[in-house]
Every structure is written in structure tokens, then in C-alpha cells.
Amino acid sequence: MALLELRNLHVALEDGTEIVKGVDLAVNTDEIHAIMGPNGSGKSTLAYALMGHPGYQITDGQILLDGQDVTELGADERAQRGLFLAFQYPHAIPGVTVASFLRTAINAIRKARADGEDDPIPVPEFRKQLMGAMDELKVPRELAQRYINDGFSGGEKKRVEILQMAMLQPRIAVLDETDSGLDIDALKIVAAGVRKLAGPETGTVVITHYQRILNYVEPDYVHVFVNGGIVEEGGPELAHKLEAEGYEGFSPNGGGES
Numbered sequence: 417m418a419l420l421e422l423r424n425l426h427v428a429l430e431d432g433t434e435i436v437k438g439v440d441l442a443v444n445t446d447e448i449h450a451i452m453g454p455n456g457s458g459k460s461t462l463a464y465a466l467m468g469h470p471g472y473q474i475t476d477g478q479i480l481l482d483g484q485d486v487t488e489l490g491a492d493e494r495a496q497r498g499l500f501l502a503f504q505y506p507h508a509i510p511g512v513t514v515a516s517f518l519r520t521a522i523n524a525i526r527k528a529r530a531d532g533e534d535d536p537i538p539v540p541e542f543r544k545q546l547m548g549a550m551d552e553l554k555v556p557r558e559l560a561q562r563y564i565n566d567g568f569s570g571g572e573k574k575r576v577e578i579l580q581m582a583m584l585q586p587r588i589a590v591l592d593e594t595d596s597g598l599d600i601d602a603l604k605i606v607a608a609g610v611r612k613l614a615g616p617e618t619g620t621v622v623i624t625h626y627q628r629i630l631n632y633v634e635p636d637y638v639h640v641f642v643n644g645g646i647v648e649e650g651g652p653e654l655a656h657k658l659e660a661e662g663y664e665g666f667s668p669n670g671g672g673e674s
């Protein structure tokens with residue numbers, strides 16, 4: 417039984433337009449999967465649907481987490497079960513600091529794991545964890561007291577996404593283009609964060625256009641995503657091939673090169 421399993425997943429926009437057209441994917445602990453595909457192919461739509469974003473309707477198929485069907489669950493319940501998405505375009509939440517956001521999120525997960533009993537993390541322990549993670553990911557400490565993503569630079573937003581991931585210790589982490597807009601030092605830090613998390617408790621899905629991040633986070637599996645579906649799968653060598661040849665050889669209906 418895979419940690420995360422997508423079975424024939426179809427996702428439509430609110431107006432009914434189908435964007436994701438039948439995706440099968442199994443992600444286990446200790447595995448890093450890369451999903452690579454051209455602009456507008458539906459990668460972010462797939463990620464949003466996985467997280468339970470209300471603007472994206474699952475019209476067919478299933479999402480299983482630890483063998484349990486979570487297709488009908490809300491985003492908060494999925495997060496409590498250990499799903500995490502680092503957004504391609506993180507939103508600002510004026511009035512909510514990074515530190516308070518993280519503490520609230522951690523406490524929600526702790527409460528769910530304690531069968532609904534409040535079990536808040538002691539403040540000194542939280543501070544210690546937060547400062548440790550910030551130092552490790554080289555996130556400036558002053559960001560902890562700023563409103564989340566409000567006026568953050570592109571690179572700061574991405575680092576704070578990885579900070580969230582490090583603090584929440586998800587079981588499945590989906591990183592949507594977390595590498596874009598990062599300078600080379602930040603890219604290495606983000607990649608190190610991903611490598612550290614991926615392990616016996618966690619599986620990772622890295623959505624990206626470029627081979628660049630995959631030089632630092634070697635994927636076990638690469639999935640080529642074109643026009644709403646996975647059209648080819650392979651190992652890390654497939655990412656190199658894409659980098660060299662682009663997506664043109666992949667037809668939307670499967671079958672690889674035409």
C-alpha cells in the first residue's frame with residue numbers, strides 16, 4: 417500500500433473545464449518524485465486538487481492517503497493527516513505573523529493527532545524549533561515576526577514555504593515550482609531542506625520545469641506531465657532528456673515520442 421495514491425484522478429475548474437484528465441500516481445515513503453511538464457499543462461491544478469482547494473473539483477477518481485480515501489475531505493483535514501503543499505504563488509496573510517501562523521498550524525495538527533484534545537506545543541519548545549529551522553534554512557530571524565508573505569521577496573516566500581515544511585514535518589510534501597525565482601544559494605538551501613525531510617516517514621513530489629533543482633535533489637522517479645496527464649515515466653535520466661529535448665516529442669495521449 418502506497419503512502420499516497422492517485423487513482424484515475426480527474427480535476428475540473430469551477431466552470432466545469434476539465435484540466436487534469438486521469439492521473440495515476442503512487443508515492444511511497446523515502447521516495448522523491450518529480451513531475452515535469454510545460455506551462456499550462458495542469459501541474460498546479462493537480463497540486464491544488466490534492467490539497468483540497470475548493471476552486472478545483474475532483475470529478476472522477478480517488479486520492480488515498482495511507483490507504484484511506486481522502487477525496488471528500490477538506491483541506492484542513494488533509495493537512496492534519498500530513499499532506500503539505502508549498503505553493504507556486506504563496507499568498508500574503510496580512511495581520512498574521514509567520515510565527516503565529518506556524519504555531520496555529522502545528523497546534524491544529526497536534527490536536528488532530530490527540531483525537532481532538534487540545535495539546536498545544538509549549539512556547540519555549542516552539543521557539544527553539546522555529547529558531548533552529550530558520551537558522552538551518554538561512555531564513556532571516558526578523559521574518560518570523562513579519563506578516564506572512566506580506567512584502568516578502570520572491571526568494572523569501574519560497575524559503576518560508578520550506579520553513580513551513582520543515583516545521584510541520586508532513587508525510588507527503590508537494591513542492592510546486594519551489595525552485596523558480598531562487599538564487600543559487602537559496603536553491604541549494606531549499607534542496608537540502610527537501611533531502612532532509614525525505615525519509616522513512618515522508619514521500620516527496622517536486623513539480624518543476626527545470627533540471628536545475630534535480631541536480632541537488634535526485635528524484636527516484638520522473639513523470640512527464642502534458643495536457644492534463646502523465647505521458648511518460650522513468651528515472652532521473654528522463655529529466656536530463658527533457659532538459660535537452662524539451663516536451664515537443666511527448667504527445668498528450670501517451671506513447672512518448674511520436
Ligand SMILES: Nc1ncnc2c1ncn2[C@@H]1O[C@H](COP(=O)(O)OP(=O)(O)OP(=O)(O)O)[C@@H](O)[C@H]1O
Pocket residue numbers: 429435453454455456457458459460461462471504593
Ligand atoms: N482558477 C482558474 N481559473 C481559470 N483557469 C484556470 C484556473 N486554474 C487553472 N486554470 C487553467 O488551467 C490550465 C492549467 O493551469 P495550471 O496552473 O495547473 O498549469 P501548470 O502546469 O501549473 O503551469 P505552469 O508550469 O505555468 O505553472 C491553464 O490553462 C490555466 O489557465
Ligand SMILES: [Mg+2]
Pocket residue numbers: 459460461504592593
Ligand atoms: Mg504551475
